[in-house]
Amino acid sequence: MGSLMKSPRGRLPLSIVTVLLCIFAFIALFYTERISSLSISIFKFKSCSKKGTIPKSDERTIEDDPVKEEIDDRFEFDPNECSVAHGKWVFNSSLKPLYTDRTCPYLDRQFSCAKNGRPDSDYRHWEWQPDDCMLPKFNPKVALQKIRGKRLMFVGDSLQRNQWESFVCLVEFVVPKDQKSMRMGRSHSVFQVKEYNATIEFYWAPFLVESNSDNPIIGDPKKRILKVDSVSKHAKFWEGVDILAFNTYVWWMSGPKMKSLWGSFANGEEGSEELETPVAYKIALKTWANWIDSTIDTNKTRVFFTTMSPTHTRSEDWNRKDGIRCYNETKPVMKKGHWGTGSNKKMMSVVASVVEKMKVPVTFINITQISEYRIDGHASVYNELGGKLLTEEQRADPAHYADCIHWYEKQKPRVFPSSLLSVGKELH
Numbered sequence: 001m002g003s004l005m006k007s008p009r010g011r012l013p014l015s016i017v018t019v020l021l022c023i024f025a026f027i028a029l030f031y032t033e034r035i036s037s038l039s040i041s042i043f044k045f046k047s048c049s050k051k052g053t054i055p056k057s058d059e060r061t062i063e064d065d066p067v068k069e070e071i072d073d074r075f076e077f078d079p080n081e082c083s084v085a086h087g088k089w090v091f092n093s094s095l096k097p098l099y100t101d102r103t104c105p106y107l108d109r110q111f112s113c114a115k116n117g118r119p120d121s122d123y124r125h126w127e128w129q130p131d132d133c134m135l136p137k138f139n140p141k142v143a144l145q146k147i148r149g150k151r152l153m154f155v156g157d158s159l160q161r162n163q164w165e166s167f168v169c170l171v172e173f174v175v176p177k178d179q180k181s182m183r184m185g186r187s188h189s190v191f192q193v194k195e196y197n198a199t200i201e202f203y204w205a206p207f208l209v210e211s212n213s214d215n216p217i218i219g220d221p222k223k224r225i226l227k228v229d230s231v232s233k234h235a236k237f238w239e240g241v242d243i244l245a246f247n248t249y250v251w252w253m254s255g256p257k258m259k260s261l262w263g264s265f266a267n268g269e270e271g272s273e274e275l276e277t278p279v280a281y282k283i284a285l286k287t288w289a290n291w292i293d294s295t296i297d298t299n300k301t302r303v304f305f306t307t308m309s310p311t312h313t314r315s316e317d318w319n320r321k322d323g324i325r326c327y328n329e330t331k332p333v334m335k336k337g338h339w340g341t342g343s344n345k346k347m348m349s350v351v352a353s354v355v356e357k358m359k360v361p362v363t364f365i366n367i368t369q370i371s372e373y374r375i376d377g378h379a380s381v382y383n384e385l386g387g388k389l390l391t392e393e394q395r396a397d398p399a400h401y402a403d404c405i406h407w408y409e410k411q412k413p414r415v416f417p418s419s420l421l422s423v424g425k426e427l428h
Helices: 018-030 140-146 158-172 277-295 345-355 368-372
Strands: 087-091 126-130 151-156 180-183 188-193 198-204 225-227 243-246 257-261 273-276 302-306 362-365 378-380 403-407
Touching: 140 158, 151 158, 158 188, 158 198, 158 243, 158 403, 257 277, 273 277, 277 345, 345 362
Parallel strands: 151 198, 151 243, 225 257, 243 302, 302 362
Antiparallel strands: 087 126, 180 188, 188 198, 257 273, 378 403
């Protein structure tokens, strides 16, 4: 398939389906002894100059910049210098997975593409190659060593649960059966690695603040009420954790307004008022930020925040006027800097405005732009509804049943995905 189809000699590209990108930021820091304190825009990613070279113009498409085996002036990965957000998705048919949805027992069936009947497989073979640097190989034993004696917790919605599942699958296969265990809970789930005295955990809090839809989930967004001034019910599970990774976005995008209240849920809807969604979002994030600033010991705990995971529900965004959402998409968007309507910059700016005023350093794991390209990586019609796989009749109606929010689970890269963390260097 030409030069874009092979991994160039000496290059170590990032191979990863979009939903899994953000988990790698944590491991990146494990390979660096400190977190750099850099303030960056989460919208404008300026590519760091390759050592001894002049920065390239951003006005080009991925196809305009083919890989050339004889030229590779990228430097070894350095989170202080490498801009991972600048790069391209490159096809490589020779990738070998570290795990698949058939080999890892901890993946949610809802997003297990091969098990659910997806006929194509090219989506497994796209690699992310940063312009500036080469990426070290991933080593699950090294990753486990870095979290020895520690608790790593993913906090947020179902997208964050996918990150947790993926991280577990990245490392679990090198752990003997008698040295690992999984405890699944409605809100709090824990994967324990006894040999390393470490846990990899997930805590369900889709809004971060408390809501009447945490558990059980209320399907009708109009009936959901947010307690925007409190995280205490959730936060008691966050205390004492060494590495905290938060996200919250998709659940906020159900309408222009959100029912919000202060104090008790006892009065129900009568005690709430409708706020513009960005306003409610900001109040909630300030509540979360206040808890972080007043509780977190920076000598013990690192805090991450995953930026919004794009949705691909409008095929016109990538010039497919005859398309049906993300259905039947088999290749990434190739246009550099593509940005669709499924990523709300106003909401993204709310996160930035809150985090920049915090005392505790928060590392942005910014997967938004990288993920924007991957219109081919969603669950689409190969998913479950109500715990059951879609019927053939439902699959024939992608306008109603294609899931263009969640992502396929897939194998992890043969390279160490330390990149992500330069996408979200330290923000403070």
